Amino acid sequence: MIARLLTLLLAAATFAGAAHSAPEDEIQPVGVVAALTQDVVEIRSNFTGADFLVYGAVTGLTEGDDIVVVVRGPQEDLRVMRKIRTLGIWVNRAPVRFEDIYGYYAVASTRSLSQFATFSALRREAIGMEHLRLSAPETQREETRFGVGGVVVSELGAEVVDYRRAIVRNRARDGLYVESPGGVEIIDGGLFRAAVRLPPVTPVGEYALDIYLFRDGVPIASRRTTLEVRKAGMEQVIYDFAQRHSALYGLLAVALALISGWGAAEIFRRR
């Protein structure tokens, strides 16, 4: 890891050197290089979460530029239900199905997003909890409003906002949705780093990391790297076995229980 960090720093240094030798009035080309301290996070029996660093360099970084790191986990469909008191007890009602919701979503930036980025840029790139796409296609239809076609309207009306907030709140509680203004640190000469924390309940799958360079409110360069979270070792074996050979897994579970129950009784009887 240290070797990789060094190579990257060297590369960044040569980049920066080349940039300096260019004439002052010429516009510097901008670019982002980035890497992770690990490409694969393995979930083993002692897994209690994971920490890693995103680091890299930006060429042509000038005063007032900002860097944003966005980590997007694997997507899945979610059913969100509202608790409604029925006959004195709280019952889950009014299900709304949301599609392609990130299992993990983290945004780290040099400053808080609204300080340097325009609303439309954040919305377009889906950066930040307020701009995260949380869509429930079954409750949506397109309408023409004020002469503008294709406006997406939810049949739930304003209530859909409560559902969306519930998703973000619930995920934030588990450490799955994180927003950290100031989480990206610019070290020197275009070098940056950001710490990312994966909680114990991190879903397995492919993660995409996007690093954006913002200038004058809009992203002018970006770079994507990927990360894989997977179960490993015995955890992997047991999980795959349970999913792929469910019947055999069930038989094994029963057999193990029978043997241990009977075996223990025999051992204690002889004592």
Add this chain to the structure above:
Amino acid sequence: MDIYLPIAEVSVNLFLVLGLGLGVGFLSGMFGVGGGFLMTPILIFIGIPPPVAVATQTNQIVASSASGALAHFRRKSLDIKMGLYLLAGGIAGSVAGVQLFAFLQATGQINLVISLCYVGFLGVIGGLMLVESVNALWRRYKLGKTGVTPRPKRRKRGLIDAMPFKVRFPVSGLYISLIPVIAIGAMVGILAALMGVGGGFIMVPAMIYVLRMPTSVVIGTSLFQILFVTALTTFLQAAQNQTVDLVLAALLIVGGVIGAQFGARAGQRIRAEELRIALALMVVAVCLKLAWDLVSDPADMFELMHVTGAVS
């Protein structure tokens, strides 16, 4: 020390789970109860997803009932014919229960149904145990040790005897209709699938008071039925819902099996009334906690659920 459970997909403290297994195993050995009705809610309290808690606890009951069933089989203190009819009902109940479980899981109501079942059953059982053991203590206090326990009143000939499909059970000395037998078996099968319990706490009283079986064969026959029903339920939960966690099951089995042995020994020496009150209080406490969670304002008014493939 934390250990990651591959199916439950959460980390739990290894010693906490082992300790709970030992504790509940000890109680179950001492009182001759399965322990499922205590362990499943406790697993849910410590953060295991309810479907995994229920299915995995069923697996643990296979282990804990295996040794007991074997012992009764050796002593021939069971009515195999009765056991087989109960089992027939149990198989139907278990299959239906696992389907019902999958359906409730898909519609997002499984947690509520599990909680409601527990509140109902724990409330009744805990309440009865408490009343019974307080009465026993009171009698001992009043009469000393000479008090003769009054026999429970036998039911008069009634509805059960009027039912058709009568079969002779030589071991139990009964000639009764199959309808209540199958019904009791089926009820226990459904409970095993929905609540992760063996169902002995329902079946033993039902055998004694409804079927009027002789007490000498009741425990053996109920263990026989519980062993096969929980084995089938474990298999079906694993095959259909993929909710049996082998790592969690292993921890529970180790704790439970060892605890039960010590519990059984302790039970022979210690006077049980006071402890029975303690057990009753624990059951009532678990019941009240579950009931409170149902009626108190939830921390979050919304709940997120994974969409399972079957229902869209």
